[in-house]
Amino acid sequence: xxxxxxxxxxxxxxxxxxxxxxxxxxxxxxxxxxxxxxxxxxxxxxxxxxxxxxxxxxxxxxxxxxxxxxxxxxxxxxxxxxxxxxxxxxxxxxxxxxxxxxxxxxxxxxxxxxxxxxxxxxxxxxxxxxxxxxxxxxxxxxxxxxxxxxxxxxxxxxxxxxxxxxxxxxxxxxxxxxxxxxxxxxxxxxxxxxxxxxxxxxxxxxxxxxxxxxxxxxxxxxxxxxxxxxxxxxxxxxxxxxxxxxxxxxxxxxxxxxxxxxxxxxxxxxxxxxxxxx
Numbered sequence: 043x044x045x046x047x048x049x050x051x052x053x054x055x056x057x058x059x060x061x062x063x064x065x066x067x068x069x070x071x072x073x074x075x076x077x078x079x080x081x082x083x084x085x086x087x088x089x090x091x092x093x094x095x096x097x098x099x100x101x102x103x104x105x106x107x108x109x110x111x112x113x114x115x116x117x118x119x120x121x122x123x124x125x126x127x128x129x130x131x132x133x134x135x136x137x138x139x140x141x142x143x144x145x146x147x148x149x150x151x152x153x154x155x156x157x158x159x160x161x162x163x164x165x166x167x168x169x170x171x172x173x174x175x176x177x178x179x180x181x182x183x184x185x186x187x188x189x190x191x192x193x194x195x196x197x198x199x200x201x202x203x204x205x206x207x208x209x210x211x212x213x214x215x216x217x218x219x220x221x222x223x224x225x226x227x228x229x230x231x232x233x234x235x236x237x238x239x240x241x242x243x244x245x246x247x248x249x250x251x252x253x254x255x256x257x258x259x260x261x262x263x264x265x266x267x268x269x270x271x272x273x274x275x276x277x278x279x280x281x282x283x284x285x286x287x288x289x290x291x292x293x294x295x296x297x298x299x300x301x302x303x304x305x306x307x308x309x310x311x312x313x314x315x316x317x318x319x320x
Contacts, residue, residue: 047179048300049157051205054078054086056187056260057290061109063207064092064296065176065183070155071096073122074174074185075103076112080119083112086293094120098154099144102126103188104168105134117142125152125159129170148172162199165190167234175199181301183207187261190234192245201249205256205299207288208246210276211236212266220266236261239272247279256297260288 050071054062060077064087071092076083087094100122103109117124117138124138128145131138146152148163162173166188173196176183186196187209200206217227217238229235237245246257257280259272269287276285288294 047181048298049176049178049181049183049205050296050298051176051183051207051256051258052090052092052296053207053258053260053288053294054083055290055293056207056258056288057262057264058108059264059290060111061187061261062112063185064090065157065185066096067156067178069096070098070157072099072101072154072157072159072176073097073116074101074176075109076100076116077108077110079112080115083116090293090296092296097122098157099123099125099152099159101159101174102130102134103173103185104166104171105130106168106188109188110134110136114138125161127170127172130168133169146172160199162195164188164196165193165234167229173199175203181299183299189237190232192237192241192249197245197249200245201251203251204253204301205258205297206254207258207260208242209237209261210239210242210259210267210272211261212238212263213268213271214238214240216268217263217266222265230266236263239267239275243275243279246276250283253301254283256284256286256299258286258288258294262287262290264290 051065055078061075062078063074113136123144124142125144125146131143146161151160156178158177160175164171164173174185182203184199184203184206273287
């Protein structure tokens with residue numbers, strides 16, 4: 043790759059029915075959450091030209107079922123270490139072989155070959171939830187979903203990223219006027235639930251760095267949001283940043299996040315000839 047610094051990223055699924063994200067270089071990769079089955083994870087990676095042989099670890103953000111449903115099977119089948127806080131593991135009741143769980147604390151960093159990961163604390167109704175920033179050299183990709191509000195931890199790290207998976211869960215009016223019980227509405231928008239379109243857009247407009255080439259709108263509600271609405275809000279102010287909506291039904295394309303020192307960053311989809319290197 044010469045002086046080009048890069049990461050390859052994709053959403054394998056994003057939503058209350060399951061969450062799983064891929065990030066890696068040509069040599070090493072990680073999965074962030076495993077909320078879909080092992081078989082479906084394998085299928086979607088294969089369609090993208092990706093191999094589990096490159097995956098060095100599985101990172102768990104928190105213990106909710108849509109983030110851990112596939113963890114046990116994937117970790118056992120591929121003998122993958124599972125990076126999870128002790129509180130999250132206890133609440134999850136996951137049965138992972140004794141040598142595979144790797145506990146971490148906030149702002150701890152770990153290295154997987156050419157990929158490094160930093161755990162960022164966040165606010166959510168879970169035991170010990172964390173976001174992650176994935177890095178190769180100076181290229182950074184953030185995973186910022188399932189967070190009640192854009193706290194200082196998220197704002198600081200979002201402003202450093204070349205790409206980010208950012209929760210844009212609900213539209214305020216659709217949630218207010220929808221059929222959810224009042225208790226659930228209050229939980230979603232109560233500061234420990236999820237980011238609304240408005241809150242995510244505010245974060246993007248106020249803290250987007252000039253080198254951010256891709257924004258993946260993630261964890262959209264099936265009942266309280268629409269792809270058209272969310273995409274339209276962000277595309278109207280996106281400038282050079284490419285807006286992608288991460289689907290709750292299928293994988294996104296594989297995107298090549300790169301930065302050439304001294305040049306402007308441009309959005310790019312990974313080319314087929316690059317995928318063969320995986």
